[in-house]
Every structure is written in structure tokens, then in C-alpha cells.
Amino acid sequence: MQVLRAMKSTSVSTEKDRADGPEGNQSGKREQTKLANRAAILEAGRQIFAELGYEGTTVRDIIRRTELASGTFYNYFKSKEEVFHALHDDGVARFKPLLRAARQSAGQDFQAFMITAFEAYFNFLLNDQSVDREMAAMPEWTRVRFDTPESLALFDELKDDIVAFATEFQLDHVDPELLTASCVGIAQEIGDRLLRGRIKDIHAAARFAAYFVLGGSQRVQSEMQA
Amino acid sequence: MQVLRAMKSTSVSTEKDRADGPEGNQSGKREQTKLANRAAILEAGRQIFAELGYEGTTVRDIIRRTELASGTFYNYFKSKEEVFHALHDDGVARFKPLLRAARQSAGQDFQAFMITAFEAYFNFLLNDQSVDREMAAMPEWTRVRFDTPESLALFDELKDDIVAFATEFQLDHVDPELLTASCVGIAQEIGDRLLRGRIKDIHAAARFAAYFVLGGSQRVQSEMQA
DNA sequence: TACGATGTTGACGCGCTGTCAGGATTTCGC
DNA sequence: GCGAAATCCTGACAGCGCGTCAACATCGTA
Numbered sequence: 001m002q003v004l005r006a007m008k009s010t011s012v013s014t015e016k017d018r019a020d021g022p023e024g025n026q027s028g029k030r031e032q033t034k035l036a037n038r039a040a041i042l043e044a045g046r047q048i049f050a051e052l053g054y055e056g057t058t059v060r061d062i063i064r065r066t067e068l069a070s071g072t073f074y075n076y077f078k079s080k081e082e083v084f085h086a087l088h089d090d091g092v093a094r095f096k097p098l099l100r101a102a103r104q105s106a107g108q109d110f111q112a113f114m115i116t117a118f119e120a121y122f123n124f125l126l127n128d129q130s131v132d133r134e135m136a137a138m139p140e141w142t143r144v145r146f147d148t149p150e151s152l153a154l155f156d157e158l159k160d161d162i163v164a165f166a167t168e169f170q171l172d173h174v175d176p177e178l179l180t181a182s183c184v185g186i187a188q189e190i191g192d193r194l195l196r197g198r199i200k201d202i203h204a205a206a207r208f209a210a211y212f213v214l215g216g217s218q219r220v221q222s223e224m225q226a
Numbered sequence: 227m228q229v230l231r232a233m234k235s236t237s238v239s240t241e242k243d244r245a246d247g248p249e250g251n252q253s254g255k256r257e258q259t260k261l262a263n264r265a266a267i268l269e270a271g272r273q274i275f276a277e278l279g280y281e282g283t284t285v286r287d288i289i290r291r292t293e294l295a296s297g298t299f300y301n302y303f304k305s306k307e308e309v310f311h312a313l314h315d316d317g318v319a320r321f322k323p324l325l326r327a328a329r330q331s332a333g334q335d336f337q338a339f340m341i342t343a344f345e346a347y348f349n350f351l352l353n354d355q356s357v358d359r360e361m362a363a364m365p366e367w368t369r370v371r372f373d374t375p376e377s378l379a380l381f382d383e384l385k386d387d388i389v390a391f392a393t394e395f396q397l398d399h400v401d402p403e404l405l406t407a408s409c410v411g412i413a414q415e416i417g418d419r420l421l422r423g424r425i426k427d428i429h430a431a432a433r434f435a436a437y438f439v440l441g442g443s444q445r446v447q448s449e450m451q452a
Numbered sequence: 453t454a455c456g457a458t459g460t461t462g463a464c465g466c467g468c469t470g471t472c473a474g475g476a477t478t479t480c481g482c
Numbered sequence: 483g484c485g486a487a488a489t490c491c492t493g494a495c496a497g498c499g500c501g502t503c504a505a506c507a508t509c510g511t512a
Binding site: 186205 | 368372416418430440445449
């Protein structure tokens with residue numbers, strides 16, 4: 001049973017769903033069902049991952065929370081890993097504009113950019129309905145980390161921003177690769193502690209991270225050119 | 227078949243293994259077999275994890291590389307996770323003295339401590355026969371991270387060192403939790419890029435990290451007390 | 453040597469995986 | 483509208499890994 005039919009009783013436009021957007025192709029019933037099925041699997045996955053952890057969940061667990069048959073799962077995803085990647089990438093896509101906004105509002109102010117960016121990330125971590133949030137908050141010893149192309153693209157974008165500021169401030173002896181890695185590492189590790197409640201104050205953490213990066217960069221610059 | 231018997235032809239003391247160390251109890255054949263079996267499982271696990279990745283390996287894969295029966299595995303470990311934790315903890319145990327040596331040789335020199343510690347960690351990562359090394363070097367998107375009690379104890383030890391230096395240098399406005407998190411994050415992320423060959427020069431990376439932390443700490447101190 | 457203690461073995465039931473033939477539903481051409 | 487074709491859903495199935503356990507083998511001890 002497709003989820004579209006299951007939801008027929010609730011609130012899905014069934015009457016006249018012709019004449020939609022210009023380039024859109026969500027008219028056909030088949031298209032709708034596919035979209036709905038995919039969304040249902042993703043939502044079920046989000047829930048189950050949060051409940052059972054990545055290792056603990058099975059494809060069956062996900063599909064069972066759905067009105068679909070087990071075989072249908074494989075029409076949409078190859079494995080639970082692919083579901084998780086999709087969810088993860090969704091999170092990355094939601095965060096990306098926040099990072100861009102930080103750069104936008106900061107102008108040429110490196111410090112403002114850093115504070116805003118870190119704070120945006122920490123807020124995102126703690127508030128966004130992301131898989132990663134629930135998972136990282138679980139008291140497991142063995143956790144899972146993902147480097148999807150989306151993640152890597154985000155890192156590259158961040159690196160570009162950092163390079164731009166580094167050029168601006170003549171940090172020409174600071175390896176951008178190392179600098180970006182440090183920023184990412186700091187964000188990850190502090191973010192992790194925020195999720196676990198070992199650290200409380202988001203704003204203070206963001207300021208710490210920002211000042212740390214600024215001071216660190218300058219120190220590296222002066223030491224390396226010596 | 228226990229591994230002891232299998233190795234009889236090679237080089238295991240089988241003749242007179244009475245009269246061993248004072249408090250030691252590796253005399254009995256049973257004790258020896260247990261030790262050998264455990265070691266065989268760990269060694270097989272190390273190999274298989276490196277070949278198939280964490281997700282990809284099964285308990286059967288591990289036990290198959292051994293001369294033991296499948297049921298025997300569960301006399302020694304509850305799951306592949308426990309095997310991995312044991313291997314991981316071995317690595318931590320091997321690294322711990324290196325960190326202590328760094329602190330010892332550095333004396334009161336914060337900068338020397340940082341450089342030595344980072345360099346020790348990076349060298350360890352790249353050279354030690356550790357599970358984590360092989361695994362991190364695999365081109366997988368989804369990786370696994372472990373926070374065993376051993377790891378956490380190591381972090382705590384590092385934090386104590388850092389607190390000591392921070393006190394020494396009157397960095398009283400620098401939150402030790404945040405500072406330790408930053409150091410760990412930087413080490414992790416740069417280490418990861420070293421393993422993947424995105425960064426080559428270990429010594430340069432260690433100097434970068436050390437200067438970064440020093441400069442970062444000082445900047446945080448001066449900004450936070452303002 | 454004999455007997456209890458301890459460790460090993462591998463077959464078993466269970467659940468999950470990924471597939472596929474058969475069936476249901478939608479789309480398209482007329 | 484209608485029938486054919488395309489598309490997608492379904493659930494049963496074979497294969498495999500998991501953890502267990504009764505039967506067996508080996509060791510320690512007297």
C-alpha cells in the first residue's frame with residue numbers, strides 16, 4: 001500500500017491536481033506517490049535512527065514504521081546508509097544558507113564572521129531536527145561520522161571564505177588546509193560537548209572558538225614567517 | 227581447536243612452563259590457551275577491520291581467520307564492537323606514555339609541550355599498527371568514532387596537563403573544557419587529513435597546531451577578561 | 453588413573469538482507 | 483472511455499550472520 005492512499009482520508013489533494021507549476025512535474029499521481037513514499041521513508045528513518053541509533057536500526061525497522069512493504073524500500077534507497085546520508089545531506093542543505101548569511105552580515109569583519117558562523121553552527125546543532133543531533137546525544141561509545149559529498153562541499157565553501165579573509169588580513173603563511181581543518185575540528189568537538197551538556201553557554205562557546213581561531217591564526221602567521 | 231595447539235609447531239613454550247613470574251599466573255595450560263585465543267581473536271580482528279572496515283566485518287569474518295569455532299568467540303567478547311574497543315584501548319595505552327614523555331621533556335615550556343604532544347600524536351597515528359589508522363584511511367563516507375573510557379581518561383589526563391599550564395601562564399579566563407575540546411578537535415581533524423594524504427608534513431602540522439593553540443589561548447584570555 | 457571443572461565445538465532457531473515473479477495501479481494512445 | 487503497456491508495489495524466498503546451548507574434549511587435581 002502506498003502512503004498516498006493511506007493518507008487519502010486526511011489531507012491530500014486528490015480532486016484536481018492538474019495544472020501545477022510551469023516546470024514542475026508533480027501532477028501525475030505516480031510522481032506524487034513516489035515523492036510521498038520517499039518522504040515517508042525518510043521521516044520514519046529519522047525517527048528510528050533517533051530511537052535505536054545508527055547501528056541499532058535495520059531497514060526493516062524503518063519500513064515497518066511505514067505502510068509500505070519491505071521490498072518497496074529498495075525502490076528508493078539501497079540501504080539504511082543511503083537513508084542516513086540523505087537525512088544528513090538535508091541537514092547540510094539547511095545549514096548552508098546560515099553560513100552564507102553569516103558571511104554576508106559580517107562584511108569584511110573576520111571576527112564577526114567567525115562568531116556568527118560558530119554560533120550559527122552551534123544553534124543549528126542544538127535546535128535543528130537533524131539526525132546527527134539525536135544520534136550524537138545518545139550515550140553510545142561507538143558513534144558514526146559522515147563525510148558525504150555535501151559535507152565536503154560545505155567544508156570547501158568554508159575554506160573559500162577563510163582563504164578570502166586570510167588573504168585580506170595577509171595571513172599568507174597560514175596554510176588554509178590546516179586552518180580549515182582546525183576550525184572544523186574545534187566546531188565538531190565543542191559542538192559535541194554542547195550536545196552532551198558538558199558545555200552550556202552557546203554564545204560563550206562561539207566567542208571562545210572565534211577568538212581562538214583569530215588568535216591562533218595570527219600567532220601561526222608570526223611564528224611561521226620567522 | 228585452540229590456537230595453542232595449532233601453533234605448537236612454531237614457537238610456543240610447551241615443555242616446562244611451570245615456575246613463572248612471582249605474581250604471574252600464566253603457568254597453567256588453560257591460562258595459556260586463553261591468552262593465546264584472546265590474542266588470536268584480537269589479531270584477526272585487527273586484520274579484518276583493516277580489510278573490510280568496521281561496518282563490513284562480521285564476527286564470523288573474525289573467527290574464520292582463526293582456528294577457533296564460532297561459539298568460542300563469545301567466550302572472549304560479546305560482539306565485534308567489544309573487539310574493536312579492546313584494539314582501540316590498546317592503541318590508547320600505547321599512546322599514553324608518549325604523551326607523558328612529552329610533558330616530561332617539556333618541563334615548564336608550554337610551547338614545547340604542545341609541539342611535542344601534537345607531533346607524538348601525529349606520528350603515532352601514521353605509524354602505530356592501530357585499528358584506527360587503517361580504518362580512517364579507508365575511503366568510506368561513513369566512519370566510526372569511539373569514545374571508550376580509555377579515550378576519555380586520556381582526554382582527562384590531557385586536560386589536567388592543560389589546566390596546569392593554563393594556571394602557570396595565568397590563563398584564568400580560558401575555560402579548560404573548551405580549550406581541551408579545541409585541542410582534541412584540532413588534533414583529530416588534522417590527523418585525519420594526514421592519514422588521507424591531504425597534508426604531508428607532520429612536523430609542520432604539529433608546529434601549526436601548537437602555535438595555533440598558544441595564540442588562540444592568549445587571545446581568548448585577553449578578549450574574555452575585557 | 454579417575455573425576456570434576458573448565459573451555460570448545462558446531463548445529464540450531466531467529467531475524468535481517470536483497471531479490472524477483474506476480475499482481476495492482478497508473479499512463480498513454482486511440 | 484478503453485485496452486495495452488509501463489510502472490511500481492508486494493510479500494515470499496534463499497542466503498547469511500547472530501547468539502545460544504547441549505554434547506564433547508581437555509585440563510587440573512588427588
